[in-house]
Amino acid sequence: MDARTRILSRIGHALKERPKALLPEHPHAPPSANPLDLFLKRLAENGAEGHLLGEERARKLLGELSQGLPGAAYGRGVPASFRLLPELPPEEAPLGVSWALFAVAETGTVALSSEDGRRAQLLPPVHLVLVEEGRVYPSLLEALLDLKTLPSALGLHSGPSKSADIGQVMVKGVHGPGRLVVAVLQGSW
Structure with missing residues (x-):
């Protein structure tokens, strides 16, 4: 008997009498008939801002967010x-703008590819x-199954960055943008 088999046998023997762990209930109600409504609701619950807009209105939102910015x-x-604005290095930019691969309704999450540029996603204090609209999926599984190719890294963003590591005091914007704005673009792209 090799070492691997002996170790696994001992682990199996030690766990034989232990009760099986119960899986937790799903944290959310089943997705509604309209994943878009659920996505916008979950975004708001996560502390982010969500908007359903046409291209022209989305550019207007970008103009409002960038007003007075260099x-x-x-x-x-x-x-x-x-x-719309001159391009700045992410470490100097007050606003980051990214294109999401997809969004997940059940958690209010946007998926961002590392190939899009992680610094533009994480360094500016405000992230648009x-x-x-056609890339909003009811669940992460459905989104991943529809994805043709996987990037080398996938960032799942479900709200503004926040941490309570020090003194158990919640602080926004410590490890990334303190404000997350998502524009769901209507129509075909």
Whole structure:
């Protein structure tokens, strides 16, 4: 008997009398018939802002967010029509703009590819994420099954950055943007 088999046998013997662990209940109600409504609701519960907009209104929102700012950091996937401000390095930009691969309704999460540029997603204090309406899925599993290729890393963002590591006091914007705004773009892209 090799070492691996002996070790697994001892573990199996030690766990034989232990009761089986029960899986927790699903934290959310089953997704509604409209994943978009659930997505926007979950975003708000997570402390983020969500908007369902056409392209023109989305550009207007970007203009409102960037009013008085010297520039923005853009992810590589952001279309030219949304690059309204001069481009700044992410460490200097007060606003980051990214294009999401997809969004998940049950958790209010946007999925961002590392190939889009993680620094533009994490360094600016305000982050605007653009996601196509047709890329809002009821669950993470459905979104991943529909994804043709997986990037080298996938960032799942479910609200503004927050931490209570020090003194158990909740602070926003410690490990990333303190404000997350998601524009769900209507129509075809």
